[in-house]
Amino acid sequence: MGLPEILAIIAASISLITLVVVLISSKKSKNVVISGGLSDDDKRQINAIYAAINAQNARILEQEARITQKLTEGNLLTEHRINAVKDKLDSELKYMLETNDRNLERIRDVVEEKLSKTLEGKLSSSYKIINDRLDAVYKGIGEVNSLAGNVADIKKIFTNVKLRGTWGEVQLATLLEQMLSPNQYRSFVKLNASDNSMVDFAVIIPSKDDKNVFLPIDSKFPVEEYYRLVDAPDKDSAATALKNLERAVKVQATSIAEKYILPPVTTDFAIMYLPLEALYAEVIKMTGLEGYLRQKRIIVCGPTNLGALLSTLQTGFKTVAIEKRSSELWQLLSAFKAEFEKFAAILEKTQKKLQEAQDIVESAGKKTKTISKKLKSVAEMDAATADNLLSDGSDE
Secondary structure, three states: OOOHHHHHHHHHHHHHHHHHHHHHHHHHOOOOOOOOOOOOHHHHHHHHHHHHHHHHHHHHHHHHHHHHHHHHHHHHHHHHHHHHHHHHHHHHHHHHHHHHHHHHHHHHHHHHHHHHHHHHHHHHHHHHHHHHHHHHHHHHHHHHHHHHHHHHHHHHHHHHHHHHHHHHHHHHHHHHHOOOHHEEEEEEEOOOOOOOOEEEEEEOOOOOOOOOOOEEEEEEOEHHHHHHHHOOOHHHHHHHHHHHHHHHHHHHHHHHHHOOOOOOEEOOOOOEEEEHHHHHHHHOOOOHHHHHHHHHEEEEEEEHHHHHHHHHHHHHHHHHHHHHHHHHHEEEEEEHHHHHHHHHHHHHHHHHHHHHHHHHHHHHHHHHHHHHHHHHHHHOOOHHHHHHHHHHOOOO
């Protein structure tokens, strides 16, 4: 039994129940009351309704039995179909698993063959690269040995005071050349007329009143004390070497302060340049040296922070140049203002002359109109006759 048959049975039951309710309601509306009970007609109607209901119930039970049978048959059929599908899926899955196993086995064989060939090739190339690198390492070791010999030669060179001083000056000159323009510094400047000492370099500090001031920069390289500190075998030797290095720096700072700090020709401080960053790092770590350098008005700089200091000075140079150019521009604007006032006066006079000329032209126009009105009564003649009368006879 399908869904439409079930819906039909339910609709018939609802109609029968509705009929019973309508009959009872109609009896009540007519106010039929029988003292002895129901009338024969009512009983017959009620019996008929009961009979119809029982018949309907029988049909419903019959339909229900058929529905139950149909559902049972459908369930059996569905279960049969599900079992068939399950068996088919099991067989197909088994086939797929067997096929996948065979394919995986073939893929495994191919991959192993490829990996074997690839690994052999990679290992061969890796061995070749390693051999090449080892050869390069051997060559590098030879170069390092030669460099070690060169370093020893450089140490021997630095034992010469003149040569190491020249090296520091060359390095400082290169740094100044990269950071400043040639007109912003000078080399080997004699600051004191009564002394023949010359500072290595002097940066020219410009001012607003065009009076330049020199910033002394002198290169110092106490390399022996530094190497003793680096090569110290124990703490005691290191402490002794550190004190010697501090003493050497103080001597150089005192020399720079006495020779090159000469205000107002120079600034009230000077710069001691140390050409090695490691040497500069050791110097700035000395706590007792900081106060002494401040007292002597000496600033210690290495290659890095001297570059930063020169960049700051370059910014100051640009600021002074901008201020100077601003003053010149202001003077130029003042001169332009005076010339513009003269031009305005000339323009006003020209405007007056133009107005007078325009008045004269307008007056001439009015007189021309008056003359034209007066000449209207004069007889007209052709242009050739007029030309002959007005000509001076020069064409004859």
